[in-house]
Amino acid sequence: MTDTSALYQEVILDHNRRPRNYCAMADATIEERGVNPLCGDELTLYLRMDGDRIADASFQGSGCAISRASASMMTSIVKGKTRAEADALIEQFRGMATGQTVLDDLPPTLRVFAGVARLPQRVKCAVLPWHALHSALTGGTGSTAV
Amino acid sequence: MTDTSALYQEVILDHNRRPRNYCAMADATIEERGVNPLCGDELTLYLRMDGDRIADASFQGSGCAISRASASMMTSIVKGKTRAEADALIEQFRGMATGQTVLDDLPPTLRVFAGVARLPQRVKCAVLPWHALHSALTGGTGSTAV
Amino acid sequence: MSAIVPRSDFSLLSANPALVYLDSAATAQKPRAVLDAMNDFYETDYANPHRGAYALSARATERYARAREAVARFFGVRDEACVIFTRGTTDSLNVVAAAWGRANIGAGDEVIVTGAEHHANFVPWQQIAIERGAIFTICPLTADGRADVEVLAALVSEKTKVIAFNHVSNVLGAINPVAEIAAIARSVGALSVCDGAQGAPHMAVSFDALDVDIYAASAHKMLGPMGTGVLIGRREILDAMPPYQTGGDMIAFVGDEQTTWNVLPHRLEAGTPNVAGAVGLAAACDYLTAIGMDAVAAHERALVKVAHERVSAIEGVRVHGPSAAERSGVLSFTVADIHPHDLATLLDERSICIRAGHHCAQPLMRRLGVTATARASFYVYNDENDVEQLVEALKSAKRLFAVA
Amino acid sequence: MSAIVPRSDFSLLSANPALVYLDSAATAQKPRAVLDAMNDFYETDYANPHRGAYALSARATERYARAREAVARFFGVRDEACVIFTRGTTDSLNVVAAAWGRANIGAGDEVIVTGAEHHANFVPWQQIAIERGAIFTICPLTADGRADVEVLAALVSEKTKVIAFNHVSNVLGAINPVAEIAAIARSVGALSVCDGAQGAPHMAVSFDALDVDIYAASAHKMLGPMGTGVLIGRREILDAMPPYQTGGDMIAFVGDEQTTWNVLPHRLEAGTPNVAGAVGLAAACDYLTAIGMDAVAAHERALVKVAHERVSAIEGVRVHGPSAAERSGVLSFTVADIHPHDLATLLDERSICIRAGHHCAQPLMRRLGVTATARASFYVYNDENDVEQLVEALKSAKRLFAVA
Numbered sequence A, B: 001m002t003d004t005s006a007l008y009q010e011v012i013l014d015h016n017r018r019p020r021n022y023c024a025m026a027d028a029t030i031e032e033r034g035v036n037p038l039c040g041d042e043l044t045l046y047l048r049m050d051g052d053r054i055a056d057a058s059f060q061g062s063g064c065a066i067s068r069a070s071a072s073m074m075t076s077i078v079k080g081k082t083r084a085e086a087d088a089l090i091e092q093f094r095g096m097a098t099g100q101t102v103l104d105d106l107p108p109t110l111r112v113f114a115g116v117a118r119l120p121q122r123v124k125c126a127v128l129p130w131h132a133l134h135s136a137l138t139g140g141t142g143s144t145a146v
Numbered sequence C, D: 001m002s003a004i005v006p007r008s009d010f011s012l013l014s015a016n017p018a019l020v021y022l023d024s025a026a027t028a029q030k031p032r033a034v035l036d037a038m039n040d041f042y043e044t045d046y047a048n049p050h051r052g053a054y055a056l057s058a059r060a061t062e063r064y065a066r067a068r069e070a071v072a073r074f075f076g077v078r079d080e081a082c083v084i085f086t087r088g089t090t091d092s093l094n095v096v097a098a099a100w101g102r103a104n105i106g107a108g109d110e111v112i113v114t115g116a117e118h119h120a121n122f123v124p125w126q127q128i129a130i131e132r133g134a135i136f137t138i139c140p141l142t143a144d145g146r147a148d149v150e151v152l153a154a155l156v157s158e159k160t161k162v163i164a165f166n167h168v169s170n171v172l173g174a175i176n177p178v179a180e181i182a183a184i185a186r187s188v189g190a191l192s193v194c195d196g197a198q199g200a201p202h203m204a205v206s207f208d209a210l211d212v213d214i215y216a217a218s219a220h221k222m223l224g225p226m227g228t229g230v231l232i233g234r235r236e237i238l239d240a241m242p243p244y245q246t247g248g249d250m251i252a253f254v255g256d257e258q259t260t261w262n263v264l265p266h267r268l269e270a271g272t273p274n275v276a277g278a279v280g281l282a283a284a285c286d287y288l289t290a291i292g293m294d295a296v297a298a299h300e301r302a303l304v305k306v307a308h309e310r311v312s313a314i315e316g317v318r319v320h321g322p323s324a325a326e327r328s329g330v331l332s333f334t335v336a337d338i339h340p341h342d343l344a345t346l347l348d349e350r351s352i353c354i355r356a357g358h359h360c361a362q363p364l365m366r367r368l369g370v371t372a373t374a375r376a377s378f379y380v381y382n383d384e385n386d387v388e389q390l391v392e393a394l395k396s397a398k399r400l401f402a403v404a
């Protein structure tokens, strides 16, 4: 019914098999749980903030290739970014995943998720880590549902 | 949609306007309330039993022409009847009102209600007093719903 | 006045050209557009929404979301997650009485309803008051059947937790001053619950502007399908309300010992939702919007004005409720000594459908001093000829009973 | 095995010849006969039942009564007033947990469910136990996912008030020994509540013979419409149960201070009933009866047997639950490291609809030691080619993920 081959690209499959930053973080300054109640995906996002800057990011949890690869790439990319830079990325990623924004500003590696916009039932998988990041950076409830 | 002219005959209209036995009974031995919760008809049936025989019967209440005329005729007819005779009448009347039985055994005056069988929404009106009578003669709950 | 929609939009009415259907306050006939929308959903996009991970299910989910948007638009609700699909008005009101009531009404508190409520907005409040040991107060009515707001304003106190009232009386067609009642409720911190079963089908409703806390309606009375309704509430109220039913879709996490809830609207919609019903209701909303709710209201007002004049001109007829200018398209009356049930049967002989009885409003019947009334109610497909036939039939019934 | 009904009976399936619909445990597609029955009701006999005093309303009332009779016949219930129409299984189970539970469960009492329950038969009991201060016990499962009756028999005591269990697990297809569980419940005077959402669509059910106190099912899973279900109960139970919702049709007399109730089935059906839904469910029952429920069960068993063999033969696949001979047409599995959601998306690319996730059974997922499974479920319109395509697609998905 839908053309998913574009979504399950090598890079996503690779991040799924060998997720980067996949570990708990003992000295995290923020810990945020993200869940998708409808499909059961869950992850814990760990951030170590250094003032306004994300000094380190990691995650753990169980989820599909899409959410796992998304979390893997996200934690890699936001490392070293300021809050404002991360906020901009969050907005752009969400825009792309829901098929609304142009991609020009988004780092090319993240564009592999563009295909998810055609799969409304999977958008939340891709967005889950970003949602948790947003929540973590804006006070953090400790747990958010996408 | 339905031919009701046969139902609203002179005799029913007359019993409605001048119901017989329409009064409370101070020396009643049984008092039974009958209600039709769906349309709001209600009546109280009074019986004075003399052993196995219905010495006197009367009623009061508010209802449509059908239930009023039915109660009026019923109280007239059952006066002096034994329980067994009343039971037989009840069964025959119900059979007629629901369009199931032949009429041969039923007193001709009651046959004016035959037309109600074609009006399922009015069957309960005609049957209400008979239902209360049945209930009164079989122990009586004080109040029955048709 | 001719009807403001083609009779041919309604299969049942066009198949029965002689039928004079004057019972829309009980339930409305369905335009083809509503049935078509539901059939199309079943035949094109049918699957369980929310749960599937395939395109067909995504389409069903989408249909459900679009339906909620359309219904939110119709009811003037900006925050569409505050539109909860239910089984109907009765369900909606029971949800609030039970879930909100159990959490917020305590011993010695007060629950107020009006004397003109439908049983659906009377009995749930009476019962929760009994259960919680609260005082159950029945607000008196003005002579024409609306809540007496002066008395109400004097009645309320800090103890008052709920004021439940109808938008429009199903018996009298009397229109309540919703904003005034809501303001009285607000002044003492009480929940204002508006039963819109007879409001939404007949006049423009803007929930956000009405300023009530809760609004309830039934799809089947507004050209939509049976088995569907809405519960609309302000977000703070719905968010704080404990779930009424639990099960699939409304949970966040089910532990062996504790469970956490999903967000609105899901947390108040347990189980597989009735997507077809929502789609049907949305189609009905669109159909009504295309006519224009102001045109609907004007049409009914015009019809009920003629009916009011002509029916009350018949000797021995008593019409209950307000003047024609102040009522929606409902006319309750009694004709001399003729019991309303007999009247309905005699009218049925002429293919005229009216309702007779207590109209699920026994408390109001007592206040009117009657046990039953006859009721004719008008909607978009009715015309002046329907009124004409009603009047003729009433006269004929009078003749029959008088001759006896 | 070819399908046992013509695909052309189902508009959606015949319009999409390539669609492999393997999600009937979530919801079933609708035969034209069901949609036609509902349309016909709306277009021919539509009015509010019970309340009108005219022929059209009498016909609607009659339709509703006939539908109840047909449904009672299908479920093997002689006393048809004990068939209550609800919104669905979730609604039915919530009614019992809330109305019966509040009246009968006290502090220190015990409520037992099994570890394989759908959230609809788990959370309502968990919540009422919390509310009443009762003990909530989760009965362990046999290795193949049925309630362990030996453990259950040892668990129960005079304190046990309810045993709630599924007829068939929606995740595993495991069939519970209903009569045995009911007997254990009876031995201690506990209420036996059977969630038949996955039973009624797939095998002959005779409520009177099963000897449980309560049985619940959803129309939409048995070829019927959304928004309709049944709550079936033994008369003594239903008669003694306080009403769950109050309003129109379910009352006998509404006083200003007290209200009395109507008789069954009305007292448990507040408000305007969903006649169209009941008519649709009745048509579905008739459609299934025409095929024969034993033929339905045999067809599913045959399909699931082939699917079980072929799917478990794929390396890395783990099939959950009992052997093919002992399950209804449901197959849950996990494929090596591929998350079920990814699997579902990849299968969707080939127009194969399966469900992935926790299937509203998080407690069971924990007991299986997984967070999600993929689930294929079969029904009357599926055939061996559907199984074939499922197997091919699984192999292809494995290849894609392995290459990475």
Ligand SMILES: Cc1ncc(COP(=O)(O)O)c(C=O)c1O
Pocket (backbone or CB within 6 Å): C025, C026, C088, C089, C090, C091, C118, C120, C121, C166, C168, C169, C170, C195, C197, C198, C218, C220, C360, D248, D270, D271, D272, D273
């Ligand atoms: C004013 C009013 N409130 C509530 C209801 C109950 O609606 P429903 O039976 O659709 O639940 C009705 C109609 O029956 C009504 O007219």
Ligand SMILES: Cc1ncc(COP(=O)(O)O)c(C=O)c1O
Pocket (backbone or CB within 6 Å): C248, C270, C271, C272, C273, D025, D026, D088, D089, D090, D091, D118, D120, D121, D166, D168, D169, D170, D195, D197, D198, D218, D220, D360
């Ligand atoms: C075993 C079981 N119980 C209960 C339910 C809930 O049914 P519904 O969502 O139709 O209320 C389902 C299906 O979702 C089920 O499979």
